Amino acid sequence: MNSLILGCEIKNLRRERLLWLLVVVTVCFSVLANYNGYQWVSAQNAVIASAQQEQQKAIVTAQQGLTERKSSNKPINWWDDPYDLRGQAFYLMVNYATKPPLPSAALAVGQSDVQPYFFRMLVTSKQDFINQYEFVHPLALLIGKFDLAFFIIYVLPLLLISVCFNALSQEKQSGQLRLLMLQGLSPRRLLFNQLVIRASIIILPLLLISVSALLLFSEGIGLLAISFFIGVVLAYALFWLALSALVISYGKTSAYNAAVLVITWLSFVIIIPTVLNSLIVTANTAPSRIEYVDSLREQTDEVDKSSSKVMAQYFQDHPELANKKRADKAEVTAGNETTNLPSTSYSTKKIAKIIATEKAMQPFDDAFQAVLMAQQKQAEQFSYLSPATIVQGALFDLSGNGLKRHQDFIEQVLSHHKTLRYYYQQRIVSAHQQGDFSPCEGCNARITVFDLAQVPQFTYQNKKTAMAWGSILMLLIFSEILMVLASLRLSMMNRSQTNAVLV
Amino acid sequence: MLTLKKEWLESKREGRMVWLSSIVLLLLGCALLSSWHSYQQQQVQKQQVIKSERERWVNQGDKGPHSAAHYGIYIIKPDTPLLIVDPGLSDYQGSVLRLEAHKKNDTLFRSIQDAIQMQRFGDLNPAFIMQTLIPLLIILLGFHSISAERESGTLKQLLANGLNPKRFYIAKVLALTGSGLLFFAPVVLYLMYSLLFSDSFSADRSTLFIVSYSAYIFIWSILTLSVSSYAKTSRSALIILLVIWALACLLVPKFAIEDAAQRYPTQSSQVFQSKLESEIYTPARQQAIAQFKQDTLAEYGVDKVDELPFLWSGAQLQFGENYANKVFDRLYSQRRKQLKAQSFHYQNSAIFSPFIALQTISMSAAATDLAHHQLFTNAGEKHRRLIQNTLNGDLKDNGLQSSKQNQRYQADHHLWEKIPDFHYQYPGIYQLSEHYGRAALCLILWLAALVLLSHFAIRRIEREGQ
Numbered sequence: 001m002n003s004l005i006l007g008c009e010i011k012n013l014r015r016e017r018l019l020w021l022l023v024v025v026t027v028c029f030s031v032l033a034n035y036n037g038y039q040w041v042s043a044q045n046a047v048i049a050s051a052q053q054e055q056q057k058a059i060v061t062a063q064q065g066l067t068e069r070k071s072s073n074k075p076i077n078w079w080d081d082p083y084d085l086r087g088q089a090f091y092l093m094v095n096y097a098t099k100p101p102l103p104s105a106a107l108a109v110g111q112s113d114v115q116p117y118f119f120r121m122l123v124t125s126k127q128d129f130i131n132q133y134e135f136v137h138p139l140a141l142l143i144g145k146f147d148l149a150f151f152i153i154y155v156l157p158l159l160l161i162s163v164c165f166n167a168l169s170q171e172k173q174s175g176q177l178r179l180l181m182l183q184g185l186s187p188r189r190l191l192f193n194q195l196v197i198r199a200s201i202i203i204l205p206l207l208l209i210s211v212s213a214l215l216l217f218s219e220g221i222g223l224l225a226i227s228f229f230i231g232v233v234l235a236y237a238l239f240w241l242a243l244s245a246l247v248i249s250y251g252k253t254s255a256y257n258a259a260v261l262v263i264t265w266l267s268f269v270i271i272i273p274t275v276l277n278s279l280i281v282t283a284n285t286a287p288s289r290i291e292y293v294d295s296l297r298e299q300t301d302e303v304d305k306s307s308s309k310v311m312a313q314y315f316q317d318h319p320e321l322a323n324k325k326r327a328d329k330a331e332v333t334a335g336n337e338t339t340n341l342p343s344t345s346y347s348t349k350k351i352a353k354i355i356a357t358e359k360a361m362q363p364f365d366d367a368f369q370a371v372l373m374a375q376q377k378q379a380e381q382f383s384y385l386s387p388a389t390i391v392q393g394a395l396f397d398l399s400g401n402g403l404k405r406h407q408d409f410i411e412q413v414l415s416h417h418k419t420l421r422y423y424y425q426q427r428i429v430s431a432h433q434q435g436d437f438s439p440c441e442g443c444n445a446r447i448t449v450f451d452l453a454q455v456p457q458f459t460y461q462n463k464k465t466a467m468a469w470g471s472i473l474m475l476l477i478f479s480e481i482l483m484v485l486a487s488l489r490l491s492m493m494n495r496s497q498t499n500a501v502l503v
Numbered sequence: 504m505l506t507l508k509k510e511w512l513e514s515k516r517e518g519r520m521v522w523l524s525s526i527v528l529l530l531l532g533c534a535l536l537s538s539w540h541s542y543q544q545q546q547v548q549k550q551q552v553i554k555s556e557r558e559r560w561v562n563q564g565d566k567g568p569h570s571a572a573h574y575g576i577y578i579i580k581p582d583t584p585l586l587i588v589d590p591g592l593s594d595y596q597g598s599v600l601r602l603e604a605h606k607k608n609d610t611l612f613r614s615i616q617d618a619i620q621m622q623r624f625g626d627l628n629p630a631f632i633m634q635t636l637i638p639l640l641i642i643l644l645g646f647h648s649i650s651a652e653r654e655s656g657t658l659k660q661l662l663a664n665g666l667n668p669k670r671f672y673i674a675k676v677l678a679l680t681g682s683g684l685l686f687f688a689p690v691v692l693y694l695m696y697s698l699l700f701s702d703s704f705s706a707d708r709s710t711l712f713i714v715s716y717s718a719y720i721f722i723w724s725i726l727t728l729s730v731s732s733y734a735k736t737s738r739s740a741l742i743i744l745l746v747i748w749a750l751a752c753l754l755v756p757k758f759a760i761e762d763a764a765q766r767y768p769t770q771s772s773q774v775f776q777s778k779l780e781s782e783i784y785t786p787a788r789q790q791a792i793a794q795f796k797q798d799t800l801a802e803y804g805v806d807k808v809d810e811l812p813f814l815w816s817g818a819q820l821q822f823g824e825n826y827a828n829k830v831f832d833r834l835y836s837q838r839r840k841q842l843k844a845q846s847f848h849y850q851n852s853a854i855f856s857p858f859i860a861l862q863t864i865s866m867s868a869a870a871t872d873l874a875h876h877q878l879f880t881n882a883g884e885k886h887r888r889l890i891q892n893t894l895n896g897d898l899k900d901n902g903l904q905s906s907k908q909n910q911r912y913q914a915d916h917h918l919w920e921k922i923p924d925f926h927y928q929y930p931g932i933y934q935l936s937e938h939y940g941r942a943a944l945c946l947i948l949w950l951a952a953l954v955l956l957s958h959f960a961i962r963r964i965e966r967e968g969q
Contacts, residue, residue: 273624
């Protein structure tokens, strides 16, 4: 019986021109979404390659010019001198921290277009570089890219609704259903077969194109990631099919089914996520960035005013940087203003101030971080209110373009920033103590940077994030519930229709 | 009149539509209230920070003018009250700009960088509801308005009884537009309030806002009824209208901006910043400074800079600023040109989507688009140059005495007070028509095309009665 229904349904579908148009739309959109995803990945890779090239070029140029610099007596400002630790630390260093896209990055642009994926590092306070961003037309960020995640979350349900909304109801309206039931066919079996066939013509091209693209263009992608992606798409499609079955099971007209399904789509894909987001943001209000500026200025001024206190704290935190001969003088308490400190250069003071400013701003930064984490935690908890938010979370995490990987990247960037600062601060102190910065009256500083390749370089250590199999499970549970409800309603319809047939 | 009454009764009977409409109205009310609350808070914070920043600048104490130039100031982007209705691109652009020596910075603190990933679904603000959801509601209210009459056979009966098709159609359009405008009511009330209590600056913007949103609602109403009159069944009318909605509000904007970015690409910030540095700090700059030194010495007929009647370092710093400014002007104007081309290309796509037309006009009226942002950053840059000029000029003119005494010259609050407060007000909206003119034209074209379509729709209804 099943093969008969399937054969009949395929024959019917062949006649529907609109349906084939939807298949063409699915194919075109799948290709376009994949293309956009890979374009974005390749654009990011190009920027990262350019940054690395610039970094390498700086190293090579410095190596090539070393001999000339050694022999030159031409006056040069330290801030223009690539062979001076201070010039490198504060102005000239070309040191990038970059986040390379994952092999699965093309699946979802996620937040990678709004969050920075590269930082040019200098020995400055983190507030000076952490807010860098890639400058593109802001409208492109507001509207977002047409990527696979968008296609799956927004368009796939609409395509599924378009092919499924008149299943069974068309047969009912035309009176065919009664005839079919006379031959022993149950509405449930007919509907489920119709849905499977109709959904297949949308889902199969999508999966075929996307998986082929992953296998062809995503070097190093694991089979597990591909399986997870397929699982998410199938579970999400199943949810919409189950929902369609439930709506259809009420036995109303096709137009009614379409209207209800579109309203449900609107609720799940647009209204619930945006309302949820607004509620979460309102419940966990982030501190104001405008006030943050105010605090930053206040703290910087405070640090500038209490210079000796800052230096005392600095040498208390870093006794190894105090001149050993004068180490006793470094034994000062940060609370007491004192001038009894080791001899310090402008650069050491500058680094001490940077550290002090960062320390003073830490509670403000922590406040932002705490709110962001609270918001994200709630967003994850409430994501089960809509299948769209479940799928978004799963795809963003899978692509490595979500909040988790970005946070991990920022942590590594900040750690690298500290490493770089420590690298320079100890060498600057040592050079100052050896008199390298002013070997004689009016002459250039001695060379204190011989090989830029020795400066710590950033390599992003990719943390393996667990795949959100729970998302698939939740979608399957929701689908199961909807299908059970639809089955119950269809059984009722079966009874009432059978009675009608008998009468 | 009878048709209008019938439409009203039918809408009332449609329980789910009443519910849905109530939900959307409630959402719109909440969005408006929440936007208003955060706007009020933000304005207080902005005024507070502007005041503190000024106090900090004036009371920074005695120091060298160049140290003050590096100390810099932060300026805050001004808002219009229409931000409440349409925040536009404000979350994606940042509202704080640091003005300092040697550097032209981009604005800081884009809210989107502090957002969770769910934010990418969109922000529940009044503009989002009115631009995206209300058209969908109009479709759901009106897709079967004429097709259902046809399906049930009442259309033929009505026409046989002497119903004037034109009046019938116009009444349907009015009823549907009226329902659409009902959703717009909370926003109109807010705008009326702002019109009554604000200056002519906001009044022009509010008027443009009301007119364009009303036109948008009218467009969707006519579109819905035209499709409903052509479609054989309500089902096909609904499908066609949903496809048009999805294309106009979701897909065409994405394709349009993606296409604009492909056609008029901008350089990545990494390349841009590296280019800025490599074009400013070049041997050519060193040579230009050396040449300037030679020219200055020759002009004053002296051999050494110490013999000049002013402090050389002040003049050199200003020369460096002017040199960098030329590079800034060239590179930033290249970037601005590409961004403007992207904006125009996007606006041209409004021919395929009334959403794009309205979105552009709405953001312009609310001063939350890129053009207004650039007006602010340009004004900021002008102010930065004024600061550098004043400070370097002071160092040049007054620093010589201290230098001769082997001391560092220090200026005081008299100099800091010479730098005026940064105040910026956007020009009137009609002066900026270049930035939304194409969109406005497209909106008018949509109106004209749909009025023409209505004409054919009425004739089709007429033919059915024959």
